[in-house]
Amino acid sequence: MDFQAVLDDIDAQIRPLLGTGGRVASYIPALARVSPQQFGIALRTCEGQEAAAGDATTPFSIQSMSKVFTLTLAIRGLGEALWQRIGREPSGSPFNSLVQLETERGIPRNPFINAGAIAVADRLLSLGGDEALAKVLQMLSSLCREPVHIDAEVAQSEADTGFRNAALANFMRGFGTLDNEPGRVLDVYFKQCAIAMNCQQVARAAGYLCRDGAHPYDGTPVISETQARRVNALMLTCGTYDAAGEFAFRIGLPCKSGVGGGIVAVLPDRLSLCVWSPALDGTGNSHLGRMALELFVARTGLSVF
Numbered sequence: 033m034d035f036q037a038v039l040d041d042i043d044a045q046i047r048p049l050l051g052t053g054g055r056v057a058s059y060i061p062a063l064a065r066v067s068p069q070q071f072g073i074a075l076r077t078c079e080g081q082e083a084a085a086g087d088a089t090t091p092f093s094i095q096s097m098s099k100v101f102t103l104t105l106a107i108r109g110l111g112e113a114l115w116q117r118i119g120r121e122p123s124g125s126p127f128n129s130l131v132q133l134e135t136e137r138g139i140p141r142n143p144f145i146n147a148g149a150i151a152v153a154d155r156l157l158s159l160g161g162d163e164a165l166a167k168v169l170q171m172l173s174s175l176c177r178e179p180v181h182i183d184a185e186v187a188q189s190e191a192d193t194g195f196r197n198a199a200l201a202n203f204m205r206g207f208g209t210l211d212n213e214p215g216r217v218l219d220v221y222f223k224q225c226a227i228a229m230n231c232q233q234v235a236r237a238a239g240y241l242c243r244d245g246a247h248p249y250d251g252t253p254v255i256s257e258t259q260a261r262r263v264n265a266l267m268l269t270c271g272t273y274d275a276a277g278e279f280a281f282r283i284g285l286p287c288k289s290g291v292g293g294g295i296v297a298v299l300p301d302r303l304s305l306c307v308w309s310p311a312l313d314g315t316g317n318s319h320l321g322r323m324a325l326e327l328f329v330a331r332t333g334l335s336v337f
């Protein structure tokens with residue numbers, strides 16, 4: 033398939049729509065300053081064929097897309113024991129919701145809502161201590177074969193305004209389901225969310241998820257085949273929060289979104305894909321990114337269903 037032509041067509045269809053719908057995340061001040069007039073798309077097949085269009089090499093804040101990679105590290109380090117602290121069910125609630133944590137006694141519904149990702153960061157701290165964050169960056173750099181770093185301004189902006197996340201961390205600590213001091217856990221969480229990458233790098237980095245857990249460049253196992261299948265299952269059911277049903281219905285690919293406007297998608301055994309456009313819909317997912325994924329699936333017929 034001529035993927036370059038497909039992505040060029042999608043870019044041509046999306047570009048005139050820039051600025052017509054959705055709003056950039058404003059609850060993190062550093063993200064509110066990002067221009068919504070940007071769209072990028074990139075993919076990499078399991079065989080290493082690549083295609084990209086639009087602003088595919090412009091770095092953006094990966095935000096909750098980081099949760100896929102921290103989950104991968106936690107699964108690799110802890111195996112099944114991870115699930116003693118985190119559930120695997122869609123929440124049906126917004127990503128930063130506190131309500132379920134109360135009734136479910138400090139065990140987050142899944143690793144992709146904020147509470148779940150904060151619980152994963154806690155596990156990474158217990159596993160790696162002060163090296164926890166460096167290990168996330170190392171993994172991402174190794175996966176996309178380029179240096180990856182944290183946008184310090186975004187990280188600070190999140191730390192200054194992340195009161196809900198602080199509430200989630202303290203709540204879990206109160207239930208005894210967070211082992212490390214909430215401030216330390218939040219530091220890891222805010223910084224992982226503030227990692228800057230571009231569409232091309234993210235599409236490359238997610239390559240292990242379409243290759244049964246094998247590293248996209250050197251083929252060494254990042255996680256096992258079963259573990260990769262499970263990460264994909266969680267992305268499909270929980271990766272786009274309370275829009276996950278709609279994403280499965282309209283797109284049918286495991287996806288993980290972030291409030292920076294990125295969405296990473298995986299078609300197992302075939303390709304990994306990243307779209308980015310900063311304006312978000314009401315569920316915190318990229319408005320045009322979602323539309324671009326729909327166009328991609330309609331045009332190529334590629335979906336898990």
Ligand code: GLN
Nearest residue numbers: 095096127146225290291
């Ligand atoms: N850093 C963001 C937050 O904690 C991540 C949320 C997201 O991307 N959905 O609110």
